[in-house]
Amino acid sequence: MANDVWVYIEHKDGGIAPLSFELLGIGKTMANDLGSNVCAFVIGENVGDIAKEAFFYGASKVFVVEGEVFKGFRSEAYAKATTFLLDKYKPEVALFRATTQGTDVAAASAAQLGFGLCTDSIDLKVDGGQIKMTRAAFGGNYSVTVVNEKAKPQIVTVRPKAFAMPEKDTSKSGEVVKESFSVAEGDLNTKVLEFIKSAVAINLVEADIIVSGGRGLGSEDGFKIIKELADMLGAAVGASRAAVDSGWISQEQQVGQTGKTVKPKIYIACGISGAIQHLAGMRTADCIVAINKDPEAPIFKNATYGIVGDYKQVVPKLVEKFKIKLNK
Amino acid sequence: MKIVVCIKQVPDTEAEIKWDIPKGVLKRDSIDTITNPFDEFALEEALLTRENHDGDIVAISMGPEKANDVLRNALALTVNEVYRLTDDAFAGSDTFGTASVLAAGIKKIGDADIIFCGKQSTDGSTGVVGAEIASILGYSPLTYVSKIRQIDAANKKIIVERVIEGGTEVVEAKLPAIVSVIKGINEPRLPNLMGIRKAAKVAIPEWNAGDLGVDKGKVGTAGSSTKVVEIAVPPPRGAGEILKGEIEDVANIVTDKLIDMKVIK
Ligand SMILES: Cc1cc2nc3c(=O)[nH]c(=O)nc-3n(C[C@H](O)[C@H](O)[C@H](O)COP(=O)(O)OP(=O)(O)OC[C@H]3O[C@@H](n4cnc5c(N)ncnc54)[C@H](O)[C@@H]3O)c2cc1C
Ligand SMILES: Cc1cc2nc3c(=O)[nH]c(=O)nc-3n(C[C@H](O)[C@H](O)[C@H](O)COP(=O)(O)OP(=O)(O)OC[C@H]3O[C@@H](n4cnc5c(N)ncnc54)[C@H](O)[C@@H]3O)c2cc1C
Numbered sequence: 158m159a160n161d162v163w164v165y166i167e168h169k170d171g172g173i174a175p176l177s178f179e180l181l182g183i184g185k186t187m188a189n190d191l192g193s194n195v196c197a198f199v200i201g202e203n204v205g206d207i208a209k210e211a212f213f214y215g216a217s218k219v220f221v222v223e224g225e226v227f228k229g230f231r232s233e234a235y236a237k238a239t240t241f242l243l244d245k246y247k248p249e250v251a252l253f254r255a256t257t258q259g260t261d262v263a264a265a266s267a268a269q270l271g272f273g274l275c276t277d278s279i280d281l282k283v284d285g286g287q288i289k290m291t292r293a294a295f296g297g298n299y300s301v302t303v304v305n306e307k308a309k310p311q312i313v314t315v316r317p318k319a320f321a322m323p324e325k326d327t328s329k330s331g332e333v334v335k336e337s338f339s340v341a342e343g344d345l346n347t348k349v350l351e352f353i354k355s356a357v358a359i360n361l362v363e364a365d366i367i368v369s370g371g372r373g374l375g376s377e378d379g380f381k382i383i384k385e386l387a388d389m390l391g392a393a394v395g396a397s398r399a400a401v402d403s404g405w406i407s408q409e410q411q412v413g414q415t416g417k418t419v420k421p422k423i424y425i426a427c428g429i430s431g432a433i434q435h436l437a438g439m440r441t442a443d444c445i446v447a448i449n450k451d452p453e454a455p456i457f458k459n460a461t462y463g464i465v466g467d468y469k470q471v472v473p474k475l476v477e478k479f480k481i482k483l484n485k
Numbered sequence: 486m487k488i489v490v491c492i493k494q495v496p497d498t499e500a501e502i503k504w505d506i507p508k509g510v511l512k513r514d515s516i517d518t519i520t521n522p523f524d525e526f527a528l529e530e531a532l533l534t535r536e537n538h539d540g541d542i543v544a545i546s547m548g549p550e551k552a553n554d555v556l557r558n559a560l561a562l563t564v565n566e567v568y569r570l571t572d573d574a575f576a577g578s579d580t581f582g583t584a585s586v587l588a589a590g591i592k593k594i595g596d597a598d599i600i601f602c603g604k605q606s607t608d609g610s611t612g613v614v615g616a617e618i619a620s621i622l623g624y625s626p627l628t629y630v631s632k633i634r635q636i637d638a639a640n641k642k643i644i645v646e647r648v649i650e651g652g653t654e655v656v657e658a659k660l661p662a663i664v665s666v667i668k669g670i671n672e673p674r675l676p677n678l679m680g681i682r683k684a685a686k687v688a689i690p691e692w693n694a695g696d697l698g699v700d701k702g703k704v705g706t707a708g709s710s711t712k713v714v715e716i717a718v719p720p721p722r723g724a725g726e727i728l729k730g731e732i733e734d735v736a737n738i739v740t741d742k743l744i745d746m747k748v749i750k
Binding site for chain 2: 263271303363391414416
């Protein structure tokens with residue numbers, strides 16, 4: 158019990174983000190190495206179904222804090238409940254996704270418990286009983302391994318998609334532990350007035366495939382060509398800072414050091430030179446395809462497949478081929 | 486209104502990074518440094534807030550003597566006061582240590598209504614210091630802020646937009662609040678020559694652990710729970726394959742390879 162691995166399950170307004178359960182896989186591996194169990198914890202209003210689903214992905218026990226004050230997502234309230242649970246059960250480690258929600262809750266709870274945390278891990282290992290966490294620093298030019306010696310539980314946020322999503326097994330079930338904990342509305346400083354859903358269909362951070370465009374697209378119209386390929390592949394559209402700063406696409410789509418860090422299986426970079434600040438956000442993609450008319454562009458040193466050419470010819474050609482091969 | 490802005494000095498992105506490997510810390514004195522790019526947005530937002538609501542801006546930075554450069558830049562941009570939080574005991578602080586020192590600085594300044602900081606730094610890049618300060622001080626945590634819609638100084642309220650996964654959240658909060666800003670919230674201005682000249686002459690006040698009432702055992706290398714144990718250059722991504730030939734053939738090869746990955750549905 159004392160050296161269990163706990164996983165924070167993300168959800169919002171009762172909707173489960175598709176990847177909420179992804180950390181149960183690496184959690185299970187770590188628990189095996191520590192000789193313990195992987196448990197999930199869920200905070201919210203009416204989260205019974207979410208708790209049940211955590212068992213399908215490998216949780217052996219699920220801890221639940223429910224109440225009206227936890228309706229929607231409110232970082233302050235969720236952090237207080239998290240602090241309560243972690244302080245009461247003192248697991249060895251608590252894993253959060255390095256999303257806006259996961260980061261806010263993890264940071265606030267770590268501070269309430271009085272110690273540092275490890276953020277945006279891309280690799281996690283149990284080495285001789287000690288948890289080693291590896292992350293990128295300085296725009297991905299260095300990888301840094303961090304340990305958290307004095308804290309218990311050790312709080313870690315993990316880059317989305319850094320580890321494979323565990324298999325779903327709907328025959329699994331387990332014990333749900335309901336905890337009574339509440340926060341008075343008056344003790345909360347913040348209130349969500351409204352949520353404006355993004356017009357962007359696929360979230361970059363969750364996407365398996367991203368088609369990105371840079372200054373090489375030449376204009377806003379270039380993104381229409383990119384989008385056609387993205388739609389065909391069910392991919393998200395990304396961009397370099399140069400494209401965002403040119404006003405061709407929204408800030409929300411920027412990949413890189415001052416944009417989003419992504420880890421798709423396939424990243425197709427069109428008209429992007431491959432500056433270190435851009436690479437910082439995408440160099441850990443499983444497969445990088447670069448389309449650039451300059452054979453010397455630095456992106457080619459990082460690309461799995463490089464195509465030297467004008468994106469205006471290459472991208473429509475790819476669309477044409479995929480259309481035939483995928484029967485679309 | 487009293488506005489505080491937290492500014493970090495970071496290595497220039499292009500600079501060569503030097504490490505003290507045994508200690509797992511940066512050798513900050515030997516590299517070119519700049520203001521953390523996100524903190525430029527924080528500073529600009531502080532200036533805009535003062536323009537709209539009056540008040541004073543106090544900029545603080547925790548760091549060695551070189552951090553005076555980023556505070557001078559803030560002075561050149563006309564912030565009213567600056568303090569450098571510095572003590573040998575602060576060196577090697579983890580995020581909690583850093584947030585504790587900054588929180589002590591904010592408390593010492595007193596009566597702050599809004600504390601601006603950046604979403605993250607470009608060196609440590611943990612992106613949690615803002616949320617940690619809020620948690621330590623019990624102030625409203627407003628992270629990933631893309632827009633300030635309204636500040637009601639009299640009633641101590643603020644309404645902001647936060648960009649989170651899936652969309653934008655509009656949040657109302659009590660002041661004091663910690664507002665950590667993202668790129669795009671504004672267009673930072675540059676200091677003018679006169680401002681730079683004036684700032685160059687200012688002696689920058691320092692606050693040490695004693696001034697701040699910070700327990701030395703709880704910050705710095707001594708107090709930090711996290712420790713960097715290894716620093717490596719990540720292995721280069723395989724050499725990569727440049728596909729040459731007719732566009733028709735190249736497109737055929739690439740689409741086959743991508744379809745073989747079984748990711749595309
Ligand atoms: C502190 C800091 C933070 C930064 N953060 C980020 C960040 O988060 N994300 C980011 O992306 N950048 C960031 N940058 C900017 C970064 O340094 C680069 O300036 C930027 O990534 C360049 O964008 P680009 O590759 O689209 O443009 P360019 O470097 O101009 O490259 C355009 C490329 O397109 C090619 N091209 C031109 N026409 C065609 C065509 N018809 N077909 C095919 N190829 C063509 C060219 O050969 C060239 O290689 C940051 C910079 C700083 C200083
Ligand atoms: C390579 C590397 C890896 C690290 N990994 C970890 C880790 O995993 N866990 C951990 O606890 N610590 C870690 N640290 C230490 C951490 O970077 C320091 O605690 C640092 O002082 C604050 O964290 P940050 O730069 O990541 O801040 P961020 O949270 O990314 O910065 C957010 C904002 O806080 C404000 N701010 C931050 N620092 C200061 C400052 N000194 N003065 C004024 N304002 C400031 C700025 O407004 C900034 O925009 C690491 C450091 C390095 C160099």
